[in-house]
Amino acid sequence: xxxxxxxxxxxxxxxxxxxxxxxxxxxxxxxxxxxxxxxxxxxxxxxxxxxxxxxxxxxxxxxxxxxxxxxxxxxxxxxxxxxxxxxxxxxxxxxxxxxxxxxxxxxxxxxxxxxxxxxxxx
Numbered sequence: 001x002x003x004x005x006x007x008x009x010x011x012x013x014x015x016x017x018x019x020x021x022x023x024x025x026x027x028x029x030x031x032x033x034x035x036x037x038x039x040x041x042x043x044x045x046x047x048x049x050x051x052x053x054x055x056x057x058x059x060x061x062x063x064x065x066x067x068x069x070x071x072x073x074x075x076x077x078x079x080x081x082x083x084x085x086x087x088x089x090x091x092x093x094x095x096x097x098x099x100x101x102x103x104x105x106x107x108x109x110x111x112x113x114x115x116x117x118x119x120x121x122x
Contacts, residue, residue, distance in 0.1 A: 011067060014054060018042070021043030024042065026079075070102060
């Protein structure tokens with residue numbers, strides 16, 4: 001598997017697990033419910049993926065903006081779908097701008113023959 005696919009897969013896994021954990025925590029009836037405990041467990045697994053895997057194979061200056069932007073958009077979608085929160089036009093516009101920024105950050109890195117990513121110089 002290429003390094004780029006591995007990085008993308010880890011980031012996607014991290015975002016999905018973390019967003020699922022946050023949605024479960026938010027939707028739990030109390031701090032002692034099984035839903036809350038599973039949500040915390042998922043969130044901890046996401047944190048371990050972030051610290052133990054993603055930060056070991058990606059530059060922080062690339063990993064953090066991509067992960068943070070994806071988490072913002074993911075939590076808005078989860079809030080709307082799972083928690084029935086209102087999603088307004090400003091929310092949607094903000095999500096589009098965030099994803100455009102994530103795309104720009106992702107496109108500024110190019111793989112080398114060894115699979116490492118290096119930033120394109122201006």
